[in-house]
Amino acid sequence: MVSESEKSPADEERVFDALLAHIRRERRLDCSQYKESFLRRRLTVRMRARDVDTYQAYLGVLRSDPAEFDALLVALTINLSYFFRDTAVFEALRYAVLETLVAKRAQSRRLTVWSAGCAGGEEPCSVAMILTDLLGTAISKWDVQIQATDIDANVLARARRGVYKPLSFQDLQAGFVERYFTHDGDTYTLQPAIRRLVTFRQHDLTTPPPLPRYDLILCRNVLIYFAREYQESIVRHLLDYLEPGGYLTLGMAEMLPLALSSRLEAVDGRLRIYRKMKE
Numbered sequence: 001m002v003s004e005s006e007k008s009p010a011d012e013e014r015v016f017d018a019l020l021a022h023i024r025r026e027r028r029l030d031c032s033q034y035k036e037s038f039l040r041r042r043l044t045v046r047m048r049a050r051d052v053d054t055y056q057a058y059l060g061v062l063r064s065d066p067a068e069f070d071a072l073l074v075a076l077t078i079n080l081s082y083f084f085r086d087t088a089v090f091e092a093l094r095y096a097v098l099e100t101l102v103a104k105r106a107q108s109r110r111l112t113v114w115s116a117g118c119a120g121g122e123e124p125c126s127v128a129m130i131l132t133d134l135l136g137t138a139i140s141k142w143d144v145q146i147q148a149t150d151i152d153a154n155v156l157a158r159a160r161r162g163v164y165k166p167l168s169f170q171d172l173q174a175g176f177v178e179r180y181f182t183h184d185g186d187t188y189t190l191q192p193a194i195r196r197l198v199t200f201r202q203h204d205l206t207t208p209p210p211l212p213r214y215d216l217i218l219c220r221n222v223l224i225y226f227a228r229e230y231q232e233s234i235v236r237h238l239l240d241y242l243e244p245g246g247y248l249t250l251g252m253a254e255m256l257p258l259a260l261s262s263r264l265e266a267v268d269g270r271l272r273i274y275r276k277m278k279e
């Protein structure tokens, strides 16, 4: 019988593929489009934590310990976020995007927003706070739908609670904590009026979203997990659900795929805020 340490690199590669298939089957997380280097790095972190040094041994741990599966999912779907992440982006979203949309939709009073890959909800709730600021008490007469989706069920459970720690407040703008949170020590609870504007759902962003059309789609710091060849098809997919004249924003470290640049005009290229051209 061949011992673990005698396994050839080719065997390990086969087990690596088997590991990804196991994750897909058991937890419906399809990693095939993620960067391989990213996957290997995250797996190594978990393997070290469990003191195993082959994919085969780690597959055994996953099969016998559901808690390790949870830990692996957290590692694979790094879900760090914070309110108003990249202050300049949210300033621009307020003054160049949301104000314009509010004026444009003054008749129908309907606004639809999709935060794809919302993690703990800081991003969609930042949009909800800005809209509450802009509309004031009139917001009760508007149909504001902010759909916030993520593939990770645990992070969504946290988002639905609306309770945050100081880590989520690195970029928060002055006045927002006082206006929209109650706090007790280092625990901050978001006001129900803001939470009510946001609907959280588990969803893989490569599949059709909850609503057919959005005025604004935020997909920030999510594309970085996908291999370059898939980034274009994901952005193309997002564009299918964006209103003509609607807005898309990506993460500051994410590039708009060149092949799609003729379908979008830059509102602010540096901040990765774009507007879909009328087709």
Ligand SMILES: C[S@@+](CC[C@H](N)C(=O)[O-])C[C@H]1O[C@@H](n2cnc3c(N)ncnc32)[C@H](O)[C@@H]1O
Binding pocket: 077, 078, 079, 080, 081, 082, 085, 116, 117, 118, 119, 120, 123, 149, 150, 151, 152, 155, 203, 204, 205, 206, 219, 220, 221, 222, 225, 251
């Ligand atoms: C770094 S967080 C970004 C959070 C927020 N958008 C921001 O910029 O602060 C990335 C999120 O993308 C989610 N994610 C990764 N792959 C996904 C997929 N295929 N579908 C939906 N969400 C995904 C992860 O679970 C994670 O919560």
